[in-house]
Amino acid sequence: MDCETFKDVVDRLAEEHEAEPRRTEPWEEVVMTILSQNTADENRDRAYDALVKEYETPDEILNAPEDRLRELIAPAGLANSKASYLKNAARHVVEERGGDTEWIREEPPDDVHDELTSIKGVGHKTADVILLFAADADYCPVDTHVDRVTGRLGVAPDMSPAKTREKLLEYRDDCGIDLRKAHVALISHGRATCHARSPECGECVVENVCEKYGVEE
Ligand code: SF4
Structure with a gap:
């Protein structure tokens, strides 16, 4: 065409x-997008709401017991994988970025895309969703x-x-x-x-x- x-x-x-399009905060979008993999929005939202009542920030998720994370996010399905992906993302943000996620909005989108996809569990689609909704970047x-x-x-x-x-x-x-x-x-x-x-x-x-x-x- x-x-x-x-x-x-x-x-x-x-x-x-x-x-x-919806607009979200960077860390919120990272968590939401990992939870939304292979499930409906309603299931993602139920899992997200349950999770953030106990563990919300990258530091809290990094230090949360993984079996408790799995219980909380069970409504989104694939809880074993997703709990592990959330831990990976939290570890990256805490250890490489001091717990801050503003770089997702502030740095060049292509660089952010490359950094996000270096995290196990964050593929092209997940990175593009984070960039689009949290950084208003020109991705589809x-x-x-x-x-x-x-x-x-x-x-x-x-x-x-x-x-x-x-x-x-x-x-x-x-x-x-x-x-x-x-x-x-x-x-x-x-x-x-x-x-x-x-x-x-x-x-x-x-x-x-x-x-x-x-x-x-
Ligand atoms: S509904 Fe889909 S397949 Fe049908 S004409 Fe429109 S774009 Fe094409």
């Missing part, structure tokens, strides 16, 4: 769905909705999430696409219209440029 067409798609989807985390909608539209056809991420960064750098706006627009469209099964192509505001109009999956 060429630059002008993608820009127009983003504008039309943003106008149609009128969604706003590739979740299942973004991957599906960009694939069908022909923005990033037949690509892995990692390749889709690279393609979206190219659109940002080469075409001036605002990935913050694109992220909200694409996710909203995936949830409301371009469902995984039986997308509502007849109701779609970008059907005239979609490569998969009328797809049935």
Whole structure:
């Protein structure tokens, strides 16, 4: 898809769905994003609320008994892995950054991305979510909705999430696409219209440029 067409798609989807991204504090977002891996938002929120009643700061989480962490975050699933990832992130912040997380907002986003992904349990998508929501950085985390909608539209056809991420960064750098706006627009469209099964192509505001109009999956 060429630059002008993608820009127009983003504008039309943003106008149609009128969604706003959430804004969070850096450490809050690190914890929320680790908890949200492979689960629904409601489960993440239940786990987060239970966790922060007992352990909130990086220092508190680093020093918390790991079995208690697992109990508290159980509603989010994969508690063994996630407790370990939370400990890894807390250890990094405490030992490498003196317990402070403002660097996530203040340092160059590409450097922050590299540092975050050096923590075991923080992949590209998790780092991009943290950068987008906590630092208002121009990234588009590739979740299942973004991957599906960009694939069908022909923005990033037949690509892995990692390749889709690279393609979206190219659109940002080469075409001036605002990935913050694109992220909200694409996710909203995936949830409301371009469902995984039986997308509502007849109701779609970008059907005239979609490569998969009328797809049935
Ligand atoms: S035309 Fe259908 S497949 Fe294409 S973006 Fe719209 S809803 Fe999705």
